[in-house]
Amino acid sequence: MKIGVVVFPGSNCDHDCQYIFQDVLGQYVEMIWHKETLLAGLDAVVLPGGFSYGDYLRTGAIARFSPVMGAVKAFASKGGLVIGICNGFQILLEAGLLPGVMLRNTSLNFICKDVYVKVENAATRFTNQCESGQVLKIPIAHADGNYYTDPVTLGGIKANAQVLFRYCTADGKVTPDANPNGSLDNIAGIMNADGNVLGMMPHPERSAESILGNEDGRLIFQSMLSSFGKPELQSRLIGV
Amino acid sequence: MNALVITKALLEQHKLSDDEYKKILEILGREPNWTELGMFSAMWSEHCSYKSSRIHLKKLPTTGPRVVQGPGENAGAVDIGDGLCAVFKMESHNHPSFIEPYQGAATGVGGILRDIFTMGARPIALLNSLRFGGLDNANTRHLLKGVVSGIAGYGNCMGVPTVGGEIVFNDIYALNPLVNVFCLGIAKKDKIFLGKAAGVGNPVIYFGSKTGRDGIHGATMASDSFDEQAGQKRPTVQVGDPFTEKLLLEACLELMAGDCLVGIQDMGAAGLTSSACEMASREGTGVELELADVPRREPRMTPYEIMLSESQERMLMVAKAGREDEVIKICRKWDLDVAVIGRVTDTGKVVLKEHGQVVAEIPAKALADEGPRYDRPSSPPAYQEMLQALNHDALPDVKDANAALLALLDSPTIASKRWVYEQYDHMVRTNTMVRPGSDAAVLRVKGTNKALALSVDCNGRYCLLNPYEGAKIAIAECARNLACSGAEPIGVTDCLNFGNPQRPEVMWQFVLAIEGLKDACEALNVPIVSGNVSLYNETNDLSIYPTPMIGMVGLIEEADRAVTQWFKQSGDAIILLGQTREDLGGTEYLKVVHHREQGSPPLLSLETEKAVQACTIRLIREGLVQSAHDCSDGGLAVALTECCISGSAQRLGAVVQLPLDGLRRDALLFGESQSRILLSVKAEVAERVLNVAWDAGVHAARIGTVGGDRLVIQVDGDQRAAGCKIDLELTALYDHWGLAIPRALGQD
Amino acid sequence: MKAKIHVTLKQGILDPQGKAIEHALDSLGFKNAGNVRVGKYMEVDVNEPDCAKADVQVKQMCEKLLANTVIEDYRYELQ
Amino acid sequence: MKAKIHVTLKQGILDPQGKAIEHALDSLGFKNAGNVRVGKYMEVDVNEPDCAKADVQVKQMCEKLLANTVIEDYRYELQ
């Protein structure tokens, strides 16, 4: 699989995403400077985490005007796979590729810790290697992950099974206590109606190697690969 | 050059003594102008010139087979094999953080990061050592919140994980908090960059942010004591811009990947002045700069302001002549301001021009290296004997050990720092194998099988009671934290925070502490490769405790062998390495329960320490160890508690049986005897582990078993052992240890 | 000309910052204070002598970048 | 009464946000825009009918909490 990882000024999980796809999963990865206007020959695009443009003004607000975002929109509209992680999710929201906005965490603090998310829909190109209802342990690291949208939109994405991940307890209960940031309906990740654009706040790339003590996040990347018909990964697995 | 009347008041403002001024006259052969006076003042400040400390720092051991770069450059570098080296350093930002905690701490992080990436290393980890007053004080709470969010704000945005640190709360730091930040980066061994202005005719290039009027006199302020008028020093506050620094980092690394760069240095304290004169001085060259070409944020800045501004996120580099366009192109790609502002010369002088007119001219060496050096008088304070006297007979032994343990767990110095490190991104760059919360942070080194372990440590109270022993213990404990993860120490950086060096008792503390660091480093065979001195940490004439903060780096050859401090499995055997003595002096127990900070710090035998650490590392390497945790603040009872409840995945209880062996009950449970490490091992290898230890000459005993949902510590012995039993539910222990800090902050 | 721009959260949108400040004011003893709302205030120099043109430009800046109109309102004055 | 409070960075203090926004406006084609400064705008209800007393309170809130007077200025109106 050919994967493009977009580098915005201020991206800081770009290398981490590159490492997972290239060094751990053995895929072909291209780093894409944000001034690029063409995305040719790629199977999937990653918008990595970080602080694009320092997250000044609003998270993702400036990055969405980067030249590359026009290409990302075109890529997505032709059905290309796009995954936005953390800041990448925030950019997808600002760019209108996914509905809703991010508010500040209710604690106002940046929060970095492991959380549990429940897979709400396992029949997608991002989750097909998970069981429906499966609980994944994946870390979050953000100050603005408090997802919000209007009730009509919320109703729509729920009805359409676009909510892929919700914050939950270790045993899979979606409770207010399990919600780390005040996110509406405990939403941790959503996809678009066409099912090819995913935004999620937790960082699967940080929990995809046994040497880091957790491989749950890997299921998401493996799902992406398998949706390209490559369930048998020729991956160079590190630390297994 | 405009004439200037040098008055006493003007010199005082610039913190230059009469003798120092005389020396300036000698060097120049004339009176300095205002700009030159300012430049001397900044470069000869304590902060930049180390005038009170330099002759003592020379005693520190700084060499070894792994040392690639020792003190003197932006940071030290140590060989870790595979063609790589670890580049690291620690810095203080105490005074700025007291004035404006968020920005002070943030710009401290910014400064130490630049020190690392100017060397050609990509920063991969930050740690921080903090000292505050008691949390019952509203201003301390404000400082703590501000400092923590400042560190988070900068480090998180940069994408460099903050993987560890330590915090001590003591009223002595209430009006003089300490904010020390440590950074480590990885560089190719043959691609280390130095701050050298080599090659006459080569262009001197400025890049990064524009220059504003921020922080003028920051370097002299860092050498200021505070008084009630601290508020008036406020305009010197600098605002950090981590986004620009991130661009600066990427631009630097991209420039360094090519071959157009000759030398590079960041503009830290004393801004353009220090970078220009130090780069020239190191190489024996001169530089000539045109100030009109310096990118500026504000109109009508004078040469004085331009040269002394401490605007953040700026760099100075010397490139190969003719390669300017390449450099400019890369800087522009990263949206940075960039300008060729001068050339390297062979005059040995820093010459500054404004629109072609010379506005300052000073020999570079004189500014950078020939500042004053003082051998300041030192003598022990009159109260030293009183401090050390501790009559054990006057201290009632513990009657309710459960209550004493809970009180210790409530002490914010001992309590979990989770509230702090959850605000730091400690996982970005996906190297963090052991996150904050264990004795040392462990990071794998991508592309190798190795890992690095990092720890920062210092017990200021020990150093107050005995500066020599306290400093020794700081080194020993730091190394012990590394050993508990399975790492061999390979290098040290320090940040020596002391009071006013013009007080003989402060100099006495300083000199003894240096002796202690030296002896401990030599015994443990680990060099000091970088460091920083922060003096004048006093407010209203009250000096802080001597606090020689230590940052240590350790190497683990096989990353997957690293262990953490918490228990792993029911049924595992608990083994204590090392011996418990009657060490109550200077303990947290004495402070919390008896409200005394007195006595002699625990005895440390460097020989024993070395044996215990070597034994632990060996056992871990052989894969025999499930968990390892050293006994420090709060002694054995607190260490056992932490083994039970500090793991994030699960909590596991323990049943422990200790012999009293003629000790006091409190000394057994809460005494801080050195060179002790708690291991948990699979029951079937317990015997073997004990044998390995005894064969290595290390005292070892099986003291209990992991399991259950309580911590039970029984003490056998005579009648005197009564009341000494600890028996508490893990949930109760966690309710104190885990929540003490958020509770004190009203955020539980 | 100078544009003075206010960006505020729409009515009914949760304001975590406002809430936190309200809470802090309360614990500082300002029992009278309530209903805190936090927004942004920006000043932008617009080098355009024609008032009407400047107005169009500032409006576009707000719509495109300065406000997220899903949750925020904006208003501005030109001076 | 309602207090409308503006908190802005002091003259000469670096405004990283303003800088980034300026840059963004420029690349969006707003070549006329410059010198962007970003501050906070807050509204606080003060349940105190006496104007003079309310004034004292709001001033204190600003000094103690709402503004960081080391680097920020504030001003307010009461309505």
Ligand SMILES: Nc1ncnc2c1ncn2[C@@H]1O[C@H](COP(=O)(O)OP(=O)(O)O)[C@@H](O)[C@H]1O
């Ligand atoms: N300021 C801080 N920032 C990040 N982590 C911290 C900080 N203070 C403490 N920690 C973490 O909390 C854990 C316990 O710290 P400490 O009690 O000082 O350990 P030790 O006594 O072993 O040196 C360590 O993992 C440490 O890294």
Ligand SMILES: [Mg+2]
């Ligand atoms: Mg320890």
